[in-house]
Amino acid sequence: MKTPPTFRYGRDFEVVQRLRPEPMTEREQAAQHLIEGLEFEIFQHKAGMIALEGKETTMKLGASTAMRWGDVAFGIYTAQGDLAICATGIYHHAVLSQLPMKYIVKHWRDDQSVGLREGDSFFFNDPFYGGVHNADMGLAIPVFADGELICFIGAAVHTGECGGSEPGGMVNGARSRYDEGLLVPPIKIGEHFVLKEDILAMLSNMTRDPRTMILDIKARLAACRIAERRVNEIVSEKGADFYVGALRKVLKITGEAARKKVSRLNDGVYRQPRFLDTTGPEDALLKINLTVIKKGDKIKLCFTGSSPAIPDRPVNSYFQGIIGLAMVYFCGWFFHDLPANNGLLECLEWEFPEDTFVNAKGDMPVSYAPATQVAFAQGMFMCAARMVYSIDPKRAVGSWNSGFAVTPFGGFNQWGDPIADITPEINATGAGARPDMDGVDSAGAFFATMSDCGDIESMEADRPFVYLFRNFFNNSYGHGKFRGGSGVGFGMMVHGVPWVAIGGMGFGTRFPATLGIFGGRAAPTVFVQSVHGSNMGTMMAEGNLDLPCNMGELYGETSNETGTRVLGHVSSPPKPFLGGDTIYVPVSGGAGYGDVLDRDPEFVIADLRRNLVTSDAAERIYKIVYDKSTLRLDAAATEVARSTARDERKRTAKSFDDFNRSWQALRPKPEVLRYYGAYPDPAAVAGGAAL
Amino acid sequence: MKIRITEYLNVDLASEQWECHACGHELADARTNYKHGCLVAEVPIEEAHPGMTGAEFSFSPDPDYCRLIEFYCPGCGTTIENEYLPPGHPITNDIELDITALKARHVVVEGAAQ
Numbered sequence: 121m122k123t124p125p126t127f128r129y130g131r132d133f134e135v136v137q138r139l140r141p142e143p144m145t146e147r148e149q150a151a152q153h154l155i156e157g158l159e160f161e162i163f164q165h166k167a168g169m170i171a172l173e174g175k176e177t178t179m180k181l182g183a184s185t186a187m188r189w190g191d192v193a194f195g196i197y198t199a200q201g202d203l204a205i206c207a208t209g210i211y212h213h214a215v216l217s218q219l220p221m222k223y224i225v226k227h228w229r230d231d232q233s234v235g236l237r238e239g240d241s242f243f244f245n246d247p248f249y250g251g252v253h254n255a256d257m258g259l260a261i262p263v264f265a266d267g268e269l270i271c272f273i274g275a276a277v278h279t280g281e282c283g284g285s286e287p288g289g290m291v292n293g294a295r296s297r298y299d300e301g302l303l304v305p306p307i308k309i310g311e312h313f314v315l316k317e318d319i320l321a322m323l324s325n326m327t328r329d330p331r332t333m334i335l336d337i338k339a340r341l342a343a344c345r346i347a348e349r350r351v352n353e354i355v356s357e358k359g360a361d362f363y364v365g366a367l368r369k370v371l372k373i374t375g376e377a378a379r380k381k382v383s384r385l386n387d388g389v390y391r392q393p394r395f396l397d398t399t400g401p402e403d404a405l406l407k408i409n410l411t412v413i414k415k416g417d418k419i420k421l422c423f424t425g426s427s428p429a430i431p432d433r434p435v436n437s438y439f440q441g442i443i444g445l446a447m448v449y450f451c452g453w454f455f456h457d458l459p460a461n462n463g464l465l466e467c468l469e470w471e472f473p474e475d476t477f478v479n480a481k482g483d484m485p486v487s488y489a490p491a492t493q494v495a496f497a498q499g500m501f502m503c504a505a506r507m508v509y510s511i512d513p514k515r516a517v518g519s520w521n522s523g524f525a526v527t528p529f530g531g532f533n534q535w536g537d538p539i540a541d542i543t544p545e546i547n548a549t550g551a552g553a554r555p556d557m558d559g560v561d562s563a564g565a566f567f568a569t570m571s572d573c574g575d576i577e578s579m580e581a582d583r584p585f586v587y588l589f590r591n592f593f594n595n596s597y598g599h600g601k602f603r604g605g606s607g608v609g610f611g612m613m614v615h616g617v618p619w620v621a622i623g624g625m626g627f628g629t630r631f632p633a634t635l636g637i638f639g640g641r642a643a644p645t646v647f648v649q650s651v652h653g654s655n656m657g658t659m660m661a662e663g664n665l666d667l668p669c670n671m672g673e674l675y676g677e678t679s680n681e682t683g684t685r686v687l688g689h690v691s692s693p694p695k696p697f698l699g700g701d702t703i704y705v706p707v708s709g710g711a712g713y714g715d716v717l718d719r720d721p722e723f724v725i726a727d728l729r730r731n732l733v734t735s736d737a738a739e740r741i742y743k744i745v746y747d748k749s750t751l752r753l754d755a756a757a758t759e760v761a762r763s764t765a766r767d768e769r770k771r772t773a774k775s776f777d778d779f780n781r782s783w784q785a786l787r788p789k790p791e792v793l794r795y796y797g798a799y800p801d802p803a804a805v806a807g808g809a810a811l
Numbered sequence: 812m813k814i815r816i817t818e819y820l821n822v823d824l825a826s827e828q829w830e831c832h833a834c835g836h837e838l839a840d841a842r843t844n845y846k847h848g849c850l851v852a853e854v855p856i857e858e859a860h861p862g863m864t865g866a867e868f869s870f871s872p873d874p875d876y877c878r879l880i881e882f883y884c885p886g887c888g889t890t891i892e893n894e895y896l897p898p899g900h901p902i903t904n905d906i907e908l909d910i911t912a913l914k915a916r917h918v919v920v921e922g923a924a925q
Contacts, residue, residue: 386816386916387909395897397876405876405897415909506906509817516817555818595863595870601818630873632860632895638818639881639890644860647868675863687868714818715890736861766888773850773883776902783853786899789875800900 131248131305135223136440139215140465141371142200142222151365163354163366164205164459170350171196171207174343175570178275181339183332185541186278188578190571194343196351196367197221197260197272203462204271204367209569211451211460212444212493213276216251217258218462219440220244220306221272224260227306229269234308238264241310241341243323245282246303251441253489254282254300255289259309259340263348265360271367273347275340280528281540283327284487287530288540290625292400292693294485295432302326315341328530328540374463378455379417382467384511387415390503393425394495397630398691399433400488404795405631405788406435407802408478408492410499414507420469421446421500425803426476427796434487436480437496439472441489445497446470448567453515454504473803488691491627494522494567498634498711501552501566505637509555518552518559518598518640518711520566521607522633524626525646525690525707533584534616541583542625543612543705545590548573550597550605550709553640558723559605559710561592561732573608584617588656593671593706594732599741600640600712601719606732607643607709609671613656613702622703623694624648630689633708640712641741647687649674649704650697654683657700671706672734716741717762725753812917816906819884819891820845824914836886844904849882849891851902874898 155163174194182188193213195206201221206214224242228234244250245257258276262269284291284301291300302323309319320337324330355363394408409425421442429436446468451460458464472479478496480486498519509516523546530540551563565571576587588611597604614620627633632642659667659680668679681702690705697703724744727733728751738744743765745757773779787799798805813821813830821830822841829838829845838848859879862869872879872895880902881893894903 387912389907391903391905391907393896393900393903395877395895397873503905506817510814513815629868630876631897632872632877635895636893639892641859641893642872642879642895644870645872646870687864687866689868718889740858769852769881769883769888769890770850770885773852773881776847776849776851779851779853779880780902783880784899784901786878788897788899792875792897800897 132223132226135226136219136249138222139218139440139443141202141375141462144368145200147361148365148368151361152369154362155366155369160366160369164370166354167196167205168207170347171205173350174273174275174347175207177343177346178277178339181342182277183335184277184279185544186280187336187339189544189547189574191278191568193217193276195274196347197274198367199269199271199364201225201272202371204370206460209452209571210567211448212252212441212567213256215447215462216440216444217260217274217276219249219251220258221260221274223249224306228308236262236269239311239313240308241315241344242306243309243337244304244306246305247486247489248438249305250276251438251444252493253290253487254284254302255280257336259337259344261344261348263351265355268360270355270360270364271351273344273351275343277336277340279333279336280542281327281329281332281530286623286694287328287621288528288542288623288694290526290528291434291485291487292623292625292691294434294487296483297485298483300485300487309337310341328538331537332541370459371461371463374459374461375466377458378464378467381455382414382419383417385414385507386510389413390506392499392502394499395631396435396491396495396627398627398689399430399435399795400691401433401693403630403689405792406477406795408496408499410496410503412503412507418467418469420471422471423476423478424471424473425801426473426478427802429475429477429480429484430795431484434485435492436477436484436486437489437492438486439470439479441493442478442496443470445493445567446500448497449500449504452569453517454508488625491524491625494524495627495633497567498522502635502637513555517554518604518637518713519634520552520563520710521549521643521708522626522628523549523565523567524628524633525705526625527622527703527705528625528694529620529622530694531584531620532617533582535582539583544573544579545608545610545705545707547571548608548707550607552710553598553600553602553604553713555713558602559597561606562608563605584615584620585612586615587612588667588702589669591670592732594734595644595672596706597709598634598636598641598643598712599716599737600636601714601716602712604643604710604712607707609704609706611668611702611704613654614697614699617699619696619698621694622697624690624692626690628690634711636712638713639715641716643708643711646690646706646708648690648692650686651681651683651702652686652698654681654700654702656681656702671704674704717743717765721753721755721758725751814913814917819889822908822913824917827910831884831886831889831891833889834884834887836884838884841908841910845906846882846892846902850885852881852883854879854881
């Protein structure tokens with residue numbers, strides 16, 4: 121049996137470094153002369169449509185929340201494993217799936233016990249290769265022409281439940297990676313176009329929701345096989361050499377265009393420290409010290425000065441996942457006019473210091489890595505807004521909401537089937553405000569822009585919940601000249617089962633997750649309310665119409681719900697909820713843009729009419745003077761109020777040096793900093809310093 | 812020549828100064844942190860983000876974790892930028908431009924235009 125010399129049992133530390141395009145092969149090079157202008161354009165369009173069909177097929181056939189509502193990455197990869205074509209909004213999964221492909225090429229292609237043949241299919245979920253966390257699972261197939269490997273096709277989706285020590289795919293109490301469930305490196309799951317039932321039986325036996333596990337695998341495979349058929353049509357018509365050369369050319373022209381676009385940005389150093397307020401199981405402050413260095417046609421991401429790794433908490437992230445989330449910004453925003461593929465990484469460099477929680481090593485758990493990664497990605501938006509304004513102001517946008525007030529659950533549904541998953545509202549956050557308009561209300565998820573939050577009726581059909589409401593929340597976004605898009609709040613009651621376990625995953629309860637830009641305010645902090653022993657079921661049975669209908673009504677004095685009311689951090693381990701218990705979760709809005717006093721007063725009035733801003737914020741934040749009964753603006757009085765507010769700022773604020781003298785003497789409490797590292801610069805303890 | 816850098820910041824290449832885009836007030840040497848030329852105030856976090864619940868968990872950040880600082884133009888009082896920081900955390904130099912490169916780029920562009 122041939123074993124490649126670099127392989128050893130355990131993890132491959134070399135292959136995960138290979139995020140950038142592999143060197144061009146001789147075959148790819150030789151085929152370049154075949155790729156003519158118009159033919160190449162047609163190829164790109166066809167390949168894009170194949171990927172889009174793959175994404176749609178995966179969505180239509182899958183069972184998990186994420187798959188049904190579109191958190192699907194579908195891609196075509198070169199024979200070396202580079203992502204060339206993709207259809208997704210969840211770009212990180214498409215980009216990071218390169219690593220499993222490259223692993224397959226490196227370890228299994230020439231291994232006699234595994235091999236790589238037409239009709240094979242491979243499954244993977246080890247986050248060391250997938251980059252994020254165990255709940256994200258992928259499937260890939262090799263495609264051959266005349267016996268030669270010409271590409272891979274793959275689909276990656278958050279299936280959720282993965283057999284960890286807590287249900288729902290994200291293990292709050294994980295102390296090592298062995299608490300987090302399945303850890304499958306790329307493994308052959310099918311041969312001769314048939315899935316291996318013994319492997320399926322093993323995977324289904326190791327997770328709480330076997331139906332969803334198996335349906336999601338079959339959905340990925342079916343979509344890949346349809347795409348394989350379409351690829352074969354191209355190969356039949358144009359030849360395998362053309363196909364291989366064209367895939368490579370997509371990468372080549374993308375890389376060239378990316379470097380050209382980056383070179384237009386102003387050289388400089390852009391910084392945005394990011395702060396998380398949880399390790400998973402406990403509240404504590406952590407820092408991601410993001411420094412973006414732009415020089416010439418390169419952008420370098422540096423993380424020196426980030427908090428130390430925490431060996432037994434799930435908030436650590438592999439570095440590859442951070443780069444994956446960087447690609448969410450680059451593919452979806454900065455390079456929105458270029459093909460989304462691996463070529464974009466030719467302009468990106470990175471530096472991750474050892475022993476930081478953004479560079480997980482060893483057996484560290486990573487269940488909560490998505491929180492760390494989106495916190496970084498929001499910092500990327502903020503640095504990039506400062507970087508791009510000069511050349512393309514409309515792209516200098518505020519961050520979308522983090523999305524991370526996720527609600528994992530597990531138990532049995534009303535039909536007696538085992539279930540474990542998350543609720544879909546993560547896909548209903550508000551977009552960040554823009555230089556020319558407010559953020560879009562309930563726009564989606566910035567890291568999965570082709571997704572949505574699905575229908576409540578679909579959720580209720582096979583989940584043991586009744587929704588009490590799901591609608592805009594007028595305190596959910598960041599204020600500014602342009603406000604962030606409104607998020608939603610939702611309330612659910614456990615229904616049809618004796619009990620179910622519900623937890624929370626996210627950040628932003630003590631330190632806001634989604635910060636504004638150019639003076640715009642952050643979206644408020646968020647928390648979860650649960651009511652145990654609630655009378656909600658009784659009130660509904662009585663036909664009581666006086667029930668809370670939105671988040672705002674929960675916190676006034678109007679709610680007549682009784683029971684044991686508990687408020688807590690959005691991050692919490694699963695706890696039992698009995699039938700009739702209720703839970704209320706804000707999935708918040710986008711960041712504000714610009715000075716609140718620059719907001720067009722009529723925009724504030726319009727928001728008042730739609731109940732998208734409170735009267736308190738209209739008066740106190742935006743300094744609007746208006747008639748409360750008619751909502752008629754008093755423009756002159758508003759101008760006076762705003763002018764007075766500006767004068768007040770000038771009168772009461774201090775010079776930088778005066779302010780800094782007293783500011784620097786402040787410190788958070790020791791318990792807040794127990795995982796932070798040296799304060800304020802965690803790098804200082806190691807003898808270094810942040811950039 | 813003035814280059815727009817953000818919603819509220821220009822760099823004057825001739826004088827190498829940060830200036831307020833809204834009123835033209837000169838803020839600071841463009842090779843330093845523009846915030847050095849701003850007026851600075853901490854906005855009480857409960858004012859910026861009212862709690863609504865009256866409890867430990869609310870819609871207001873925990874002041875042990877997070878404070879809000881705003882940077883105003885001394886000329887017109889516009890909020891040029893803000894920062895949400897833990898108490899005492901150093902204020903960030905968030906835009907450190909390579910002014911020499913910026914000048915070289917625009918000299919070249921101007922030359923080409925002529």
